[in-house]
Amino acid sequence: MSWIILVVSGLLEAVWATALGRSEGLTQLTPSLVFGGALVASMGGLAYAMRDLPVGTAYAVWVGIGAATTVAWAMLTGAEPVSVVRVLLIAGLIAIVIGLKLTH
Structure with a gap:
């Protein structure tokens, strides 16, 4: 349950940003x-x-989800430019978040 709440919280980070x-x-x-x-x-x-996850892992996942979602939304809405490099970097960030989940 903590992981689901963490993911939703990361998405809400993109909303508030x-x-x-x-x-x-x-x-x-x-x-x-x-x-x-x-x-x-x-x-x-x-x-x-x-309460259930290590601080470093939880914070890194929260920030990663928030950052990736924020920049992806900005690119989708035209507020920021889209490029192959930017998309690959966001994909890398998401891969790191998944890796942190898998190694926990």
Whole structure:
């Protein structure tokens, strides 16, 4: 169960990071509220997962999922450029996250 919560928390990291970027320095109400809610839920899920998982592994997986999802979403929406190299690097990041899960 901890792994599922950790993955969801990593996805929520991408939500809060994207919302923070759209909040224009927390001056826009809706993105600021989404940022706050997703941040609390993401951190809460990470904290829950760390009850069963080692801190280093949990944090690395959480950050990896969040980073990969954030940049993938930005590329899909046209906010960031898409290139073969960037896609391969994201795939490598995902492979590392999977590797951490498999070696735990």
